[in-house]
Amino acid sequence: MDLNENEIRKIVERVVEKVMSQTIAGSSGAKGDWGVFTEMNDAVEAAHEAFLQFKDRSIQCRKKFIDAVRKMALENKEELAQMTVEETGMGRVDHKISKYVNAANHSPGVEYLQPEAWSGRNGLAVDEYAPFGVIGNISPSTHPGPTIINNIIIQLAGGNTIVFNPHPSAKKVSAKVIQLANKYMYEAGAPKNLVTCVAEPTLETARTLFGHDKVELLSVTGGPQVVKMALEYPKKVIAAGPGNPPVLVDETADLELAAQEITMSASFDNNILCIAEKEIFVVDSVFERFMAEMERAGNYRLSTEEMNRLAEKALELSGKHWLIKRDFAGKSAAVLGKALGLNLQGDVPLLFGEVEKNHPWVVAEQMTCCIPVVRVKNFEEGLQAALKAEHGFKHTASIFSRDLERVTIFTRVLDCDVHVINGGTLRGNGGDLGEGYFSHTIATPTGEGICTPIHFVRKRRIMTHKSFRFV
Structure with a gap:
């Protein structure tokens, strides 16, 4: 039987892939499927074995492997985006898709790990950066794939290997991303299992990960429960906690700009990013003009009574806190409108409406396409209302104002990791929409802010006394 060149190549590719997949195993001997393991202990052991090989590779090798992950994200973005929404x-x-592109193009890499040197009469001192080892990682359901890609890039840049415990609601797409990352890196010459995960993640597998003696550092992007759990372990923790970003619009603001920027930012991916605007405080003298601009931006205004009814359907009280119900999280304005009997076009960005400053829509991190607007008497009242709504998370806040003194006061009082002036809050995380580097790990509880590779390495110094001075 004669085979053409394409058929021969396909056969060779299948054979090579089969052989490569059969060689992937953790140090315990348990097999993983391109980094996906049945048992958490096996996932950790495999990542530790990979680290023992990876730590001797050059920083140029790390860049090569990271570039392979960037390529993977760009080449598979449509499939992974569709999987994420379906799951x-x-x-x-x-x-x-935009998130995958942003993570691939703007996650900071090895360029952040430049050594420092000092030369003087006593000799030469050099500071360089060493890996921690195996990093235990929790990833969220809101943007699982881009978070994993971002964390792979910034954590492998430091020479670490990673074990993920993905959110159970996104376990399939998370495993797919990890498998693809390993395949692309292996083809670029990387050791096997630089990144691993458990196929069926639970709180128990997270505890196993946190407590494992071969896990040196914990990186957590998740809800308050898992962050609190991680902080109970005697290890360094970099934790990205909750946010409830307020916006203050005063009487000096460009109202058209404010409405357009808030609409762009708060509606992005149906408002499931923790950095996105969650409530708006508007000074009374320009309140109705601002509401009209929000309608002109394409949003649909609800009455206060409709805001109340939607809150009854979409929000629930958990202890002392209002939370968005799972069935309404990350839903479009059209889907939310159906809950009120409204037949809206699918391209309506947001529902919005006036409520009081203590309303459940204001105090909850609602993460859906409905945003509350609160009328305040003046800048001072709006400032205090924004401070209260932010809950001391110190995550993100924004203000629209032409008064520089007010802008200064606002940022000092709110004291957040990210402040945006006269722009949508998404711009504060750099990347495609802003300036500077980008990260899905905004570590507010532990103080690192928007993370780079520098946060996942140990600084070490070597001092050569009376030598290695050439000047």
């Missing part, structure tokens, strides 16, 4: 039921495919 989690949250967000929009087109915006998910």
